[in-house]
Amino acid sequence: MDPTLPPDEQDTLDAVLATYAEQGVAFHAVRSRLSGHRRFISLHGLVPGAWSVSRGHDLVEQLEADIRAALADLDALSVFTHLEPLEDPRSYGDTRLDRERPPAGPSGPEPAPPGLPSTEPATHREGPR
Numbered sequence: 001m002d003p004t005l006p007p008d009e010q011d012t013l014d015a016v017l018a019t020y021a022e023q024g025v026a027f028h029a030v031r032s033r034l035s036g037h038r039r040f041i042s043l044h045g046l047v048p049g050a051w052s053v054s055r056g057h058d059l060v061e062q063l064e065a066d067i068r069a070a071l072a073d074l075d076a077l078s079v080f081t082h083l084e085p086l087e088d089p090r091s092y093g094d095t096r097l098d099r100e101r102p103p104a105g106p107s108g109p110e111p112a113p114p115g116l117p118s119t120e121p122a123t124h125r126e127g128p129r
């Protein structure tokens with residue numbers, strides 16, 4: 001298994017995230033991985049749900065730039081961010097690598113909210129198998 005970032009680089013990342021926490025942005029599922037010479041960082045950023053898509057995108061763009069600048073001596077760094085609303089309980093059920101399946105009640109799994117893809121098994125597939 002690939003190791004995480006070394007402790008000094010993890011401290012640098014934590015310091016960057018702390019500056020955003022001061023602004024009311026929360027983080028979880030912060031993960032890092034070293035694979036060969038490439039570093040990978042992934043995290044979930046939780047912001048007020050009333051923020052516009054543009055505001056949230058501006059935040060993660062700036063965050064990713066700040067992480068890159070703080071770890072500027074690294075030549076191969078990939079940062080993945082996932083933005084979530086602070087108020088949505090579903091934002092807190094995804095901190096593990098593998099998401100748990102929702103319990104299937106008498107009527108089956110909960111339908112996906114409007115606009116989100118359904119988790120129901122596809123009964124009709126297009127294209128060749």
Ligand SMILES: [Zn+2]
Nearest residue numbers: 044091092094
């Ligand atoms: Zn999350």
